Amino acid sequence: MNEAVRWRAVITYRKTGRLRYLSHLDVTRAMERALRRAAVRVAYTQGYNQRMRLSFGPPLPVGAEGLRELCVAVLEERTAAAEIVERLRHQLPQELGCVETTVEPDDRQSPLKHLRWANWRIVVVSDPPVPPEQICGAVGLLGRQATGGTPRLEGEENDASNRILRAEAVVNGEEVEILATIGVAEDNYLSPDKLLRAVEARLQRPIALRWTRAVRVGFER
Amino acid sequence: MLPGDLLLRVETPARYVNGEINAAVKPHARVRIAFCYPDVYQVGMDHLGTLILYHVANSHEEVAVERCFAPWPDCAQQLRHLGLPLSTLETGTPLRDCDIVGFTLQYELTYPTLLAMLHMGGIPVRAAERRGSDPIVIAGGPGATNPEPLAPFIDLFCIGDGEELLEELLARYEAVTDDLGPRARWGLDERQQALAALAEIEGVYWPAAYEVHEIAGQLIPQPGRGGKEKIVARLVRDLDAAPFPTSPPVPWVETVHDRGQLEIARGCTRGCRFCHAGMFYRPVRERSPEILARQAAELVDNTGYDELSLVALNCPDHRCIEEVIEAVQGAVAGRGVSLGLPSLRVDTFSVDLARKIAQVRKGGMTFAPEAGTQRLRDVINKNVTEEDLLTAAQAAFEAGWLTVKLYFMIGLPTETAEDVAGIADLIAQVAATGRRALGRKAGRLQINVSIAAFNPKPHTPFQWCGQAPWEYLERARKRLQMAVRDRAVRLSFHDFDQSLVEAAISRGDRRVGEAIEAAWRAGAYLDAWSEFFDVGRWRQAMERTGRAPEEWAGREIALDAPLPWDVIDTGVTKEFLAGEYEKAMKGQATPDCREWECHSCGASRRVPGCRGVIPDAQCR
Numbered sequence: 001m002n003e004a005v006r007w008r009a010v011i012t013y014r015k016t017g018r019l020r021y022l023s024h025l026d027v028t029r030a031m032e033r034a035l036r037r038a039a040v041r042v043a044y045t046q047g048y049n050q051r052m053r054l055s056f057g058p059p060l061p062v063g064a065e066g067l068r069e070l071c072v073a074v075l076e077e078r079t080a081a082a083e084i085v086e087r088l089r090h091q092l093p094q095e096l097g098c099v100e101t102t103v104e105p106d107d108r109q110s111p112l113k114h115l116r117w118a119n120w121r122i123v124v125v126s127d128p129p130v131p132p133e134q135i136c137g138a139v140g141l142l143g144r145q146a147t148g149g150t151p152r153l154e155g156e157e158n159d160a161s162n163r164i165l166r167a168e169a170v171v172n173g174e175e176v177e178i179l180a181t182i183g184v185a186e187d188n189y190l191s192p193d194k195l196l197r198a199v200e201a202r203l204q205r206p207i208a209l210r211w212t213r214a215v216r217v218g219f220e221r
Numbered sequence: 222m223l224p225g226d227l228l229l230r231v232e233t234p235a236r237y238v239n240g241e242i243n244a245a246v247k248p249h250a251r252v253r254i255a256f257c258y259p260d261v262y263q264v265g266m267d268h269l270g271t272l273i274l275y276h277v278a279n280s281h282e283e284v285a286v287e288r289c290f291a292p293w294p295d296c297a298q299q300l301r302h303l304g305l306p307l308s309t310l311e312t313g314t315p316l317r318d319c320d321i322v323g324f325t326l327q328y329e330l331t332y333p334t335l336l337a338m339l340h341m342g343g344i345p346v347r348a349a350e351r352r353g354s355d356p357i358v359i360a361g362g363p364g365a366t367n368p369e370p371l372a373p374f375i376d377l378f379c380i381g382d383g384e385e386l387l388e389e390l391l392a393r394y395e396a397v398t399d400d401l402g403p404r405a406r407w408g409l410d411e412r413q414q415a416l417a418a419l420a421e422i423e424g425v426y427w428p429a430a431y432e433v434h435e436i437a438g439q440l441i442p443q444p445g446r447g448g449k450e451k452i453v454a455r456l457v458r459d460l461d462a463a464p465f466p467t468s469p470p471v472p473w474v475e476t477v478h479d480r481g482q483l484e485i486a487r488g489c490t491r492g493c494r495f496c497h498a499g500m501f502y503r504p505v506r507e508r509s510p511e512i513l514a515r516q517a518a519e520l521v522d523n524t525g526y527d528e529l530s531l532v533a534l535n536c537p538d539h540r541c542i543e544e545v546i547e548a549v550q551g552a553v554a555g556r557g558v559s560l561g562l563p564s565l566r567v568d569t570f571s572v573d574l575a576r577k578i579a580q581v582r583k584g585g586m587t588f589a590p591e592a593g594t595q596r597l598r599d600v601i602n603k604n605v606t607e608e609d610l611l612t613a614a615q616a617a618f619e620a621g622w623l624t625v626k627l628y629f630m631i632g633l634p635t636e637t638a639e640d641v642a643g644i645a646d647l648i649a650q651v652a653a654t655g656r657r658a659l660g661r662k663a664g665r666l667q668i669n670v671s672i673a674a675f676n677p678k679p680h681t682p683f684q685w686c687g688q689a690p691w692e693y694l695e696r697a698r699k700r701l702q703m704a705v706r707d708r709a710v711r712l713s714f715h716d717f718d719q720s721l722v723e724a725a726i727s728r729g730d731r732r733v734g735e736a737i738e739a740a741w742r743a744g745a746y747l748d749a750w751s752e753f754f755d756v757g758r759w760r761q762a763m764e765r766t767g768r769a770p771e772e773w774a775g776r777e778i779a780l781d782a783p784l785p786w787d788v789i790d791t792g793v794t795k796e797f798l799a800g801e802y803e804k805a806m807k808g809q810a811t812p813d814c815r816e817w818e819c820h821s822c823g824a825s826r827r828v829p830g831c832r833g834v835i836p837d838a839q840c841r
């Protein structure tokens with residue numbers, strides 16, 4: 001392999017528990033500081049204000065959890081993935097811990113490119129309360145896989161449907177859990193909040209939905 | 222703190238979640254102390270004094286110090302709504318269940334927030350209403366040098382440097398609980414005994430042990446049983462030997478400054494006559510480059526910060542500043558860490574230092590000439606000439622800075638229209654210098670000018686002077702706005718109403734405490750934030766004192782009148798301050814004693830043979 005090729009670490013981490021309240025910026029700062037504490041030799045940008053060469057996957061909203069979030073760090077020197085995992089283990093709390101790390105040449109396409117869809121598990125409550133089945137029904141009408149007979153929506157809600165690949169809902173005791181695959185790329189991004197607005201629009205009753213737990217489980221291309 | 226799903230309903234919930242790297246969690250400690258900062262997390266987490274004391278106390282195994290900040294109003298409302306008490310971050314212990322609850326007094330407008338935090342934490346706001354088993358409420362910091370406005374609410378004030386004092390306080394507290402049993406079982410008698418024992422420590426003021434008498438229109442505390450004649454501020458002599466936090470908690474959310482801090486020196490002897498810190502923290506104490514290099518490396522290892530700020534009242538005054546910078550830079554080389562020097566003098570040496578450390582230029586280079594004419598600069602003893610400012614500004618522009626920040630005050634003692642016009646002149650000259658130096662880049666020149674009202678502070682040579690009336694300040698503001706028409710100059714003025722209340726509190730006596738409580742009861746909270754500050758509320762609250770805020774802030778006090786804060790001996794004598802006041806009125810400057818001769822400020826009473834700085838050996 002060409003000696004000049006840089007290496008990069010693809011760090012898969014979680015954002016869970018009480019640390020789900022961190023914003024995307026908080027997470028990027030925390031990760032940069034953890035890498036510096038761990039003395040992982042990450043490369044720096046050139047110039048006056050040198051920054052670590054880090055890139056992150058799509059932002060996760062404040063309060064939402066992520067089980068397989070992505071951070072790519074360009075390395076100053078080739079470092080074994082196991083060593084990075086081990087060093088980071090001491091520098092990050094469990095709730096923001098590293099799930100796995102791979103080290104690969106930096107001349108390949110970035111794993112962050114072409115991430116188009118994210119799989120979500122979203123627990124919702126409604127105000128006023130409605131039978132969970134109604135919510136499930138409304139969710140079933142969303143997304144590209146929803147078949148004929150779906151009433152067409154105007155404007156934003158219709159646009160939201162294009163950003164939903166799959167959506168279904170299950171009743172879990174009192175709770176309704178939505179399992180959805182929604183867009184994360186620049187041209188199809190949809191937040192869990194916007195997903196719920198789309199469900200509300202399908203309910204055809206003035207009902208406010210909010211999520212009490214939202215977990216981004218992973219990504220699809 | 223708040224249960225999980227409620228955190229979803231408050232702004233910036235991450236500030237309430239705890240679990241930061243390096244936070245000390247000790248669920249089984251014998252003594253639990255809450256260190257409260259009467260402002261929000263993002264402000265309080267930058268406070269170096271709190272971080273130092275957090276480190277000092279937590280190095281005792283048996284002691285847990287936990288942090289508590291003022292919740293943002295949305296969160297405070299949720300706590301009220303749910304009937305939850307304000308609690309510490311680390312273990313979620315309600316303030317009322319802590320042994321000691323401490324506050325730092327950095328700014329007078331935070332005082333109503335302090336009362337609110339006590340109340341939210343389930344502690345009676347008035348010291349006299351506390352039960353035996355309630356926590357002991359202490360306060361320290363610069364505001365404690367006039368403790369009287371908060372005397373009704375605080376059990377004990379700690380005056381001066383806190384490191385050694387806190388150690389002694391902890392040891393004495395443990396001894397007291399050995400004698401009297403655990404605090405939770407104390408009655409009022411035990412509480413009195415405990416307070417009396419703690420008040421014996423040097424530097425501790427127990428306001429309940431003083432009676433106040435009205436003399437010349439002011440309530441003056443006089444010692445009763447258990448009260449000392451004078452409370453002598455504590456002084457840490459050897460900064461190298463003093464404990465320093467190299468693994469402070471690293472905030473999850475972005476704080477105002479958000480970087481590691483290295484205290485390179487404490488104190489200043491330049492003698493600016495308006496400056497509280499420059500009188501209170503004397504003599505100067507310096508840390509040596511070797512110690513700082515070690516601390517810098519540890520700080521980066523333990524926090525991962527990408528920026529370290531060298532902290533002192535005046536960084537370039539450190540006699541080994543070049544060695545300090547070299548040593549610190551060497552210690553963190555190759556780790557992507559930049560250095561910052563936030564406090565600079567008005568001279569080319571400072572610009573040179575900033576250039577050497579490649580201080581980020583976007584923020585601008587800051588100079589504080591404070592007054593517009595040489596005459597007035599001599600009055601306030603700001604030993605900076607117009608030439609100093611212009612050469613320093615030129616050096617900054619030549620070194621690549623496009624933005625310069627200037628700090629001025631208006632309403633200074635003896636100020637005339639000519640002095641105000643002098644500010645506009647000086648700004649114009651800096652602008653002209655900038656345009657000349659920047660040449661083709663002159664279009665990008667920016668001069669940000671920040672103008673504040675002079676605030677007379679206790680324990681300074683100007684403690685006897687009144688604050689200028691609002692109408693005067695407004696006139697001066699308008700005059701400056703008319704006079705400065707340059708598009709490259711941005712003028713900003715501090716809120717004069719806030720300055721008025723700040724001065725009224727800082728020069729107040731115990732009656733002002735009534736006003737602070739009334740303001741809090743009327744809703745004053747986070748008043749340092751202009752969006753929450755309401756001067757009308759304060760006017761009404763001040764009626765309780767029988768005086769308008771203008772009377773407290775603006776009154777001229779006779780030099781021989783006793784002062785409510787005379788009970789505190791900061792180290793500098795009242796005679797020295799009076800002498801400085803008289804020299805000010807004659808327009809005479811007093812040079813820095815480090816470079817000149819001793820002016821007998823009083824510091825030598827504690828530091829025999831004082832030469833203005835410890836250690837007084839020259840740099841290599």
Ligand code: SF4
Nearest residue numbers: 814819820822831833
């Ligand atoms: S005692 Fe003299 S040398 Fe020491 S700080 Fe005061 S004026 Fe300076």
